[in-house]
Amino acid sequence: MNERLPRIKTALPGPEAQKVLALDRQYVSPSYTRDYPLVAERGRGMIVEDVDGNTFLDFAAGIAVVSTGHCHPDVSRAIQQQAETLIHMSGTDFYYPLLARLAEKMAQITPGAFPKKVVFGNSGTEAIEAAVKIARYYTRRQRLIAFFNSFHGRTCGSLSLTASKAAQRRGFGPLLAGVHHAPYPNPYRCPMGDAPGGCDGACGCRDYIEQRLFRTVAPPEEVAAIIVEPIQGEGGYVVPPPGFLARLREIADRYGIVLIFDEVQCGMGRTGKMWASDHWGVAPDIVCVAKGIASGLPLGVTVARADLMNWGPGAHASTFGGNPVCCAAALETIRLLEEKYIANAARVGEYLLARLAEWPARHRLVGDVRGKGLMIGIELVRSQRTREPNPEARQRVIERAFHQGLLVLGCGDSTIRLMPPLIVEPDQADFALEVLERCVSEAEN
Numbered sequence: 001m002n003e004r005l006p007r008i009k010t011a012l013p014g015p016e017a018q019k020v021l022a023l024d025r026q027y028v029s030p031s032y033t034r035d036y037p038l039v040a041e042r043g044r045g046m047i048v049e050d051v052d053g054n055t056f057l058d059f060a061a062g063i064a065v066v067s068t069g070h071c072h073p074d075v076s077r078a079i080q081q082q083a084e085t086l087i088h089m090s091g092t093d094f095y096y097p098l099l100a101r102l103a104e105k106m107a108q109i110t111p112g113a114f115p116k117k118v119v120f121g122n123s124g125t126e127a128i129e130a131a132v133k134i135a136r137y138y139t140r141r142q143r144l145i146a147f148f149n150s151f152h153g154r155t156c157g158s159l160s161l162t163a164s165k166a167a168q169r170r171g172f173g174p175l176l177a178g179v180h181h182a183p184y185p186n187p188y189r190c191p192m193g194d195a196p197g198g199c200d201g202a203c204g205c206r207d208y209i210e211q212r213l214f215r216t217v218a219p220p221e222e223v224a225a226i227i228v229e230p231i232q233g234e235g236g237y238v239v240p241p242p243g244f245l246a247r248l249r250e251i252a253d254r255y256g257i258v259l260i261f262d263e264v265q266c267g268m269g270r271t272g273k274m275w276a277s278d279h280w281g282v283a284p285d286i287v288c289v290a291k292g293i294a295s296g297l298p299l300g301v302t303v304a305r306a307d308l309m310n311w312g313p314g315a316h317a318s319t320f321g322g323n324p325v326c327c328a329a330a331l332e333t334i335r336l337l338e339e340k341y342i343a344n345a346a347r348v349g350e351y352l353l354a355r356l357a358e359w360p361a362r363h364r365l366v367g368d369v370r371g372k373g374l375m376i377g378i379e380l381v382r383s384q385r386t387r388e389p390n391p392e393a394r395q396r397v398i399e400r401a402f403h404q405g406l407l408v409l410g411c412g413d414s415t416i417r418l419m420p421p422l423i424v425e426p427d428q429a430d431f432a433l434e435v436l437e438r439c440v441s442e443a444e445n
């Protein structure tokens with residue numbers, strides 16, 4: 001299984017895959033959203049092999065997780081060595097070197113030249129929960145401001161911030177009180193309907209927090225934190241207009257509010273810089289990291305300004321958070337990202353975006369192409385004039401791509417997201433675009 005491009009040998013799903021699907025249907029939670037029946041057996045680099053021996057080119061990376069590709073030999077080695085040395089100890093009650101070393105590394109590489117402290121969990125949602133608790137504890141304020149179309153996780157605290165799809169919240173209330181949502185500026189489609197094209201940084205979104213929320217429902221002296229994805233992920237791979245993050249920084253500073261960046265999906269080199277917020281040079285008070293940090297092992301990290309973490313023993317902890325094996329995988333992942341893969345993400349991302357820039361002129365289904373590095377969204381629309389989303393076409397394209405050996409996922413109402421491992425090479429990018437373009441053309445006819 002060391003080919004560079006995929007090969008489909010059976011009808012999909014194949015006979016072995018069908019057995020797993022039957023078992024899964026019987027026993028696994030129906031809350032999972034599977035767009036197509038991929039049943040994975042093994043993965044190497046950019047390639048995933050299914051249980052019937054079909055291989056696929058992975059442009060989904062386990063939802064932006066396997067940043068160094070599947071089973072990178074250096075990461076697998078680090079995991080194996082650590083698994084033979086010490087699997088678990090619980091950093092909440094004992095010490096071990098890897099936890100302190102990873103904390104030091106995270107403090108060094110996250111934005112902001114100030115002292116920092118780090119708390120560990122096992123997932124993105126836990127990283128967000130910790131950030132919210134730090135902000136509330138430090139400010140002794142309760143209200144939180146998040147953004148429409150944002151995704152911050154599914155535990156009850158982070159779900160209160162998530163405002164992506166009603167299905168994610170339906171039936172689970174009441175959630176946290178005191179959470180308010182503001183429009184996230186979208187250069188393709190202004191959520192306030194103000195700017196004729198999309199948000200230009202000067203539309204109604206710009207002053208919504210100060211002029212609407214602070215004046216009506218959320219007095220600023222009661223607001224603990226503003227939580228934002230520097231580039232929106234599940235919401236549609238939306239890159240905000242320049243000035244958006246700086247404006248949030250300004251508001252946070254003016255009112256003593258903690259600014260939290262959720263870099264769970266857009267961080268760890270995915271955008272061609274270590275952090276998406278590096279594209280605008282704005283540093284938050286707290287940054288939340290997960291997904292790509294450990295190449296597939298579960299790890300959530302919350303990095304805060306040291307003075308914000310003024311809580312005492314017992315205030316917050318997690319039994320497994322920062323497990324030694326996950327820390328070893330993270331340190332090796334960061335080494336590889338810094339050595340070569342962030343630069344690769346920038347290079348191949350630019351190449352992909354340059355080729356994709358022609359698509360709206362070539363394909364009436366393609367309304368917009370946007371992104372940074374290897375975080376790229378292709379939005380499908382019913383009409384380029386009305387910009388009405390076209391979720392059915394998106395689903396058709398994603399399913400057809402699977403049958404031609406390419407794994408992609410959707411986000412937002414009708415966007416296809418490209419989020420390959422950061423090791424992807426130009427010939428694999430070419431293959432992915434050829435498949436996708438064929439699928440888009442088929443969906444147009």
Ligand SMILES: Cc1ncc(COP(=O)(O)O)c(C=O)c1O
Binds near residue numbers: 262
């Ligand atoms: C931006 C963002 N924040 C938080 C999360 C939650 O992460 P997890 O699924 O690891 O809890 C996600 C997951 O998709 C995400 O994209």
